[in-house]
Amino acid sequence: MLDEESNLKVAYLLVLKNTQYHSVYDKVIAQLETWRALGVDAKLFLVTPEANEHPHVEVIAPDSTIKLIRKLKHAVDCFNPDIVYHRMWVLSPLLVPLLLSDYKMLAEINTDTDMEISLEKSRSIKGFATYIYNALTKAFYQRRLAGAVSVTKELSGSVSTQQVAVIPNSIAVEGFNYRKSVDKLDSKLSVLFVGTPGLMWHGIDILNQLARETKGRLEFHVVGMEQSVLSEPSENIHFYGYLPVEQYAAIAQSCSVGLGTLALHRKGMKEACPLKVREYLAAGLPVILPYEETAFLEHKPDWVLEIDSSKDRLDKETVEKVVEFTNLMHNVIIDRQEAAQYIGNVQLESKRVEFMQALAGVK
Structure with missing residues (x-):
């Protein structure tokens, strides 16, 4: 100390x-x-x-x-x-x-x-x-x-x-400015994704594939990108463009889980620890991670799902894992102290x- x-x-x-x-x-x-x-x-x-x-x-x-x-x-x-x-x-x-x-x-x-x-x-x-x-x-x-x-x-x-x-x-978990709220949860299973346009390793095209294959089961809320980033976006993706944290808080509070970067393999990488995932966790959102997260290399808690996203498409088994995990975590809010141990x-x-x-x- x-x-x-x-x-x-x-x-x-x-x-x-x-x-x-x-x-x-x-x-x-x-x-x-x-x-x-x-x-x-x-x-x-x-x-x-x-x-x-x-x-x-x-x-x-x-x-x-x-x-x-x-x-x-x-x-x-x-x-x-x-x-x-x-x-x-x-x-x-x-x-x-x-x-x-x-x-x-x-x-x-x-x-x-x-x-x-x-x-x-x-x-x-x-x-x-x-x-x-x-x-x-x-x-x-x-x-x-x-x-x-x-x-x-x-x-x-x-x-x-x-x-x-x-x-x-x-991240300052204790001082984070919004939290997932059971009272504000969307009645539908929903996934939050924060991304940046023009960065191919964020994998918005893979998210679109995931959305198409889970239509009627999952809703996707994309902050940081406009609908124009996709030529044929799936109907269950909702785009909000760029919003500061205090403005997308209400969207995030209603989501079941947060989703990390989907195409890190396009940079020849397998491991990451992005700020957006720390924000998800500080907000109490369980997370889906399509890569190895540095914070969880030694121990992975139950509110983390790691999936294989080493290719430009997710296989059927992975898609089903995402749906199952989102359903399981819909009402789960990560304890602040538990999240702080890792981030x-x-x-x-x-x-x-x-x-x-x-x-x-x-x-």
Whole structure:
């Protein structure tokens, strides 16, 4: 267990280009606040066009690349952290001065960057240019890292740095802003799916196949996508487009279960720990997982159904398992404390802080 006071000082960097994707921001703020509760002097440096009144967030307004690099470096220098924490992706020019400094740079690995870029390289000139840029800069980027935190065991092998910890994504279960409610449940068995358009590994086409084969037995509520993502959507799929959590809460409260990403195999991956599944669990929803979930590698509770989605179609046996599980879990609400054992922010962020302390050589 960590001491109440820590000498560790952490600067968290985040670029929030699109304000629709608040789940990442919410995750980062939850991490930041947990670190501070554990005694860490942590501050978020947020590059965004939006105002932000959080007491431990410093907003850096977008500018020309050179000016933005200078502003970010100056802000971090004034804070003078032991660790500069950021989410790994293609090397951003904003990071270069920090990588060349004496700061210990720590990257959080949330996806297989090389695989995602490789999938996009033939789709556009921009995709190909990103692929070439990553190939030229990746070695320098990873060489300058002091360490990395991977959200899955599978992804931990995607970086060359020696200091790598595997710590799944966490969520503040106790403070989550909605809960599944038996009083508000749909009379029909219903499945919640939160996705993003244009990401083929989310597998909306596979969901459509599942919906067609369960018509009259299951209803599907899709948040984050419009009906136009499918040419012939099944009649039992209801699309809501993008909605912030507080607006889709009423939809989620009425659902029986939550459904995870359906086509991770299209990225050549088997394991994941997405934020949306943590939101399902924090809301008390049992989950259907078409992949290996890092939080449940050692033990899988009864309110989790893992199914094989290694192909572009679900077989008949799997479809029937989904229907049976949804029926079984229709009135089940996961206890907060039970969910927190697997995904709770205090439990998991304590491990992250300990890793950062070891890298920085402070207690």
